[in-house]
Amino acid sequence: MNRNIIIFGLVLLSLQGCGKKEANNNAVSSDETMSCASSLPSRYATASADDSTIISKEISYEGMVQIPEGEFLMGASDDEGRQDEYPQHKIKLNGFWMDATxxxxxxxxxxxxxxGYVTTAEIKPDWEEIKKQLPPNTPRPDESVLVAASLVFTPTNSAVDLNDASKWWKWTTDASWKHPEGPNSTIKGRENYPVVHVSWDDANAYAKWAGKRLPTEAEWEFACRGGLVDQKYSWGNEDPEKGKPKANIWQGKFPYLNTNQDKFIGAAPVKSFAANKYGLYDMAGNVWEWCSDFYKPDYYKDMQGKLTSNPQGPTTSFDPMEPTIPKRVVRGGSFLCNASYCKGYRVTSKMKSSPDTGLNHTGFRCVADIK
Known part of the structure; x- marks a missing residue:
């Protein structure tokens, strides 16, 4: 199999292939692949990293913020939401702790x-698992492709077809949390940057070790809103490109021109921008954040017209674009989100990814129950 075909298959539709918003939010999009509800790039069933020997340590609440209990309307109420952000529905949550960063x-x-944990990106892909998700009789790729690697964003030199995410995502050998842009990069001097190239499995393993857990999607959105009611962003309704920079996003024309208005081309150190009213940093932009929930596009419909307490998300996953691949929800947008292409930094915006996916703009934060 040609290496470019494998890369295209691995990349599929980028997290930043969020696409241009269809005019009618309640109609089925004729170009659903261009919406922020489209699938993330996938590593295609790389063996999960092993967390079976990890023992939870005693939790420390240092660096966490206590989020109060409360009720709120979850989901989009304006015309910017995508299909899986509707309908808006009432949620009641217990109070909880959340990492401030x-x-x-x-x-x-x-x-x-x-x-001694080894992340997903550091594990060689398993062809026996890969072929289960490919058409029958797909030829085995060259061994040079089946290597420990992860997806790294590379800006293009000019405007490109935004349907083709392989133009800006590169399957990069030896890219991992320790080497965010590939083997010649390092995290030295970036200790206070968000960890990236972490799969859902990796994030869940860390949370287990820390005595914490990943947030539910409802907890994440409630915390992101910071007590604000029916506002577009974690800071209110003002456009992020107006006034003082409010989040680490892409200014300019994606994926080739970043005007660097917010002073960061890639990820930024945590706490580089003002916190929301709950004291949480980077709930918009910087890196996407894993949630515990499985993904189903119509899940919100199950909760319409009633008050739901502490929802845990659907019990199984279903993505009509890739029905054989289970997905988890990610929230918050990243340094690649752009107003004309991907507004993933809106409080209700969501994405989905297979749990073995890692990219250099995806990370996480943890939560803990109040005891």
């Missing part, structure tokens, strides 16, 4: 040193 490289390094 995304988990940093320094924090993740302590976890790896304490446990």
């Amino acid at each position: 995304e988990v940093t490289n320094a924090q993740f390094k302590k976890f790896v040193e304490a446990t």
Whole structure:
């Protein structure tokens, strides 16, 4: 199999292939692949990293913020939401603790040193697992393709077809949390940056070790809103490109021109921008964040017209674009989100990804129950 075909298959539709918003939000899009509800790039069934030997340590609430209990309307109420953001529905949540920032490289390094954990990106893909998700009789790719690797964003030189995410995502050998842009890069001097190239499995393993857990999608959105009612962003309704920079996003024309208005081309150190009213940083932009929930596009319909307490998400996953691949929800947008192409930094915007997917703009933060 041609290497470019494998890359195209691995990349599929990028997290930043979020696409242009269809005019009628309640109609089925004729170009659903161009919406922020489209699938993330996938590593295609790489063996999950093993967390069976990880023992939870006593939890520390240092660096966490206590989120109060409360009720709120979850989901989009304006005309910017995508199909899986509707209908808006009432949620009641217990109070909980949440990391004030995304988990940093320094924090993740302590976890790896304490446990010997090996991340998904550092594991060679398993062809026997890959072919289960490909058409019958698909030829085995060259061994040079089946290597430990992850997806790295590479800006293009000019405007490109935004349907083709392989133009800006590169399957990069030896890219991992320790080498965010590939083997010649390092996290030295970036200890306070969010850890990236972490799969859902990796994030869940860290949370287990820390005595915490990943947030539910409902907890994440409630915390992101910071007590604001029916506002577009975690800071209110003002456009992020007006006034003082409010989040680490892509200014300019994606994926080739970043005007660098917010002073960061890639990820930014945590706490580089103002916190929301709950004291949480980077709930918009910087890196996407894993949630615990499985993904189903019509899940919100199940909760319409009633008050739901502490929802845990659907019990199984279904993505009509890739029905054989289970997906988890990611939230918050990243440094690649652009107003004309992907507004993933809206409080209700969501994406989905297979749990073995890692990219250099995807990370996480943890939560814990109040005891």
